[in-house]
Amino acid sequence: MKTTPIPDAIQTLRTGKRELHAKRVAMSIEDKVRQVVELQKVHVSVIGRRRSLKPLERVWQLRKR
Amino acid sequence: MDSFAEAIAALNDMKAAGVVSDYALGGAMALIFWSEPTATFDLDVFVLMEQTGVLISLEPIYKWSRARGYPEEDEHLLISGLPVQVIPAHNELATEAVSHAADMEYAGQPLRVITPEYLIAMYLEDSARTRKRLERVAALLDEGNLDRALLNDLLKRYNLRLPRHEDDTDT
Numbered sequence: 001m002k003t004t005p006i007p008d009a010i011q012t013l014r015t016g017k018r019e020l021h022a023k024r025v026a027m028s029i030e031d032k033v034r035q036v037v038e039l040q041k042v043h044v045s046v047i048g049r050r051r052s053l054k055p056l057e058r059v060w061q062l063r064k065r
Numbered sequence: 066m067d068s069f070a071e072a073i074a075a076l077n078d079m080k081a082a083g084v085v086s087d088y089a090l091g092g093a094m095a096l097i098f099w100s101e102p103t104a105t106f107d108l109d110v111f112v113l114m115e116q117t118g119v120l121i122s123l124e125p126i127y128k129w130s131r132a133r134g135y136p137e138e139d140e141h142l143l144i145s146g147l148p149v150q151v152i153p154a155h156n157e158l159a160t161e162a163v164s165h166a167a168d169m170e171y172a173g174q175p176l177r178v179i180t181p182e183y184l185i186a187m188y189l190e191d192s193a194r195t196r197k198r199l200e201r202v203a204a205l206l207d208e209g210n211l212d213r214a215l216l217n218d219l220l221k222r223y224n225l226r227l228p229r230h231e232d233d234t235d236t
Binding site (some may be wrong): 001024025027029030032033035036039040042043055056057058060061062063 | 067068069094097100101102103104106107138139141146147148169170171172208232236
């Protein structure tokens with residue numbers, strides 16, 4: 001069955017995506033570093049299923065002292 | 066203080082001890098100061114240090130690092146568990162990038178970060194121009210907070226070119 005995108009819905013999605021990017025850019029640097037660690041977890045989980053991880057491809061332990 | 070802040074504090078100590086005359090965070094961790102977070106696993110730290118003879122010796126850095134008990138892993142120092150690659154500024158552009166780095170702060174720790182215009186220029190050098198880095202160039206260009214005059218100046222002086230679809234900075 002052929003479907004036709006609804007222009008308004010597509011526009012809403014695009015706007016939402018732009019806003020999401022803008023929010024991520026505007027995050028505090030502390031939050032961005034925490035995001036980097038979350039992205040490392042995703043990378044290790046996804047890439048680790050496809051190939052052996054390189055020695056440095058490990059999640060940072062951002063422990064507080 | 067978390068591990069990232071501890072690593073920054075160590076870099077500041079390295080500068081204060083005179084091991085390097087200046088440093089600046091580069092690579093993907095510098096990118097996050099100007100754009101969205103991206104997955105990366107190490108810190109690239111460009112340094113200015115005294116050159117004796119034709120070659121730059123990393124020995125003073127390793128000596129300082131060993132005295133502080135930081136383990137080494139391949140070409141990285143492990144500072145508070147974070148892999149840190151210390152890279153001597155290898156050409157005029159890198160030297161200029163470190164000298165013109167921005168003074169930023171993380172969790173109360175001051176740190177020097179290479180600015181987006183210089184990051185773009187460094188990513189566009191032939192030796193660094195990979196697909197991943199060109200994606201980072203695109204991300205920085207999308208932010209729109211660039212000093213276009215400075216970027217154009219760097220592109221001109223260092224004979225660099227933006228990827229073709231982005232080659233509109235003169236307009």
